[in-house]
Amino acid sequence: MKTPSIYDTLTRSLQPLSPADGETFRFYCCGPTVYGPAHVGNFRTFIIQDVLRRVIEGAGIATKHVRNITDVDDKTIRESQTEGKSLKEFTTYWLDRFHTDCQALNLLTPHVEPSAVAHIPSQIRMIEQLIAKGHAYAAEDGSVYYRVSSFDSYGKLSNLQGREITTCAHGHGHTDDEYDRESASDFALWKAHKPEDGPNAWPSPWGDGRPGWHMECSAMSIEYLGETFDLHGGGVDLIFPHHENEIAQSEAATGKPFARIWFHSAHLMVEGQKMSKSLGNLYTLDDIRERGYDAMALRYVMVSGNYRQPLNFTWDSLKAGQSALRRLRQFDHDLMRLAGSATGDADNAWGPFEAVYDALAENLNTPDALGRLFKAVHDLERRLHTNDLAPEEASRVRAQLHRTMDLFGFTLESEPVEAPEEVRQLAQQRWDAKTARDFARADELRAKVSELGWTIRDAKDGFELVRN
């Protein structure tokens, strides 16, 4: 089986996804800030990371997947106070909501999901190491900053030279605490307590305060994966400054290389525009369900484009995804019927879907993989309909199909979408008219249901409702 590979932002080349320790592929993904519902853009990143993990595991490699929860930062602190809730109460609510969404999207649960606020002591220890080695300094107000000039290779990930960073740092509202910095490009490791933080402060050797944003990922990834691990991922926007800063902090503290491979996924656009609150296009999973689509359709959309290119999310693309998925479900259903009680060899091969795995293994080429999947499905459908497929083979192919679906994270059971009561009543009336052979009345009712956005599908002994 082909060894999977991935494009590495640091070396700008394809790198094999093989574990450095020869056993477990250890990787870290920057997780959500739990201050509101995650939107489709966040999910693009998490779904792509999920497929990456599934491909590595599909290659027979064990993984250790760590994804943090950012539950202490400017936004969580501000919003919790606005709502008059404790930070804990506030972030717990949104974390639960995030987990519910992840489940609906069939995202594998990370092996460790560390909370930033629960790891403040290890962050403090790391800051102390950096100060001791001359890479950080405490300012008069009790904040601690990283001394960027002390780390020679700063900028190696984002391709920025130190000079450009400082000269480009203009037009962004400088806050008061920046006057305490030796250099404008130095960033905060520890932020001294401010009145607007309310009760959210933790003791440290430099006084009460809270960790800077970048610190949690360095401290927690090293704690759970070791000083050097296999891969670190996130959205492209995190390349600079977040991941650049993580490298600077971690490598300065340990003296060892941090992550071996850097994996970044491109952003999601919505209807051709950047997502933003002001445009009102920060869609959530609930928005998608309200429009009658299930979570799997969103997953399909996310893998229909290459992860390194911006993907344009549209309602049309969601509809297309839902239809494509329906076809796969139908194929699975047909195989099941043909297989009956027959059992084929449940070997661990990909069978007719080997090419699908190969496409995914080569830099996670999901669109190519989908093309190969449907090509194989089409061939098998033809054989199935010309009685050229024995039940034993159908059974075996079905098992192989399911293994292949697992690579994408697709579940073939559709999430039922309940039609409104009014629609269901009309549909029932049409069924009654039909069985009474009053076809004029039946057609009239079908048209009404259609106007309300639903299509009636008749089966032998009943009907079902699907979105138009």
Add this chain to the structure above:
RNA sequence: GGCGCGGUAGCCAAGUGGUAAGGCACGGGUCUGCAAAACCUGUAUUCACCGGUUCGAAUCCGGUCCGCGCCUCCA
């Protein structure tokens, strides 16, 4: 200005030197009270534009036009 990603059928999208995958949508057919679903089948002489290299280019080289992202806390 710097760094990065792109411009392939109505829409989405693969293909990085050998003569355009695949999905959705659409047309035709089988089936069906109708319809839907399902299956079969058809649909780009052409890959933003202009030159060049080559027996051969969507793919390589030079130039032009256009879109998008990042450049200090946004996945």
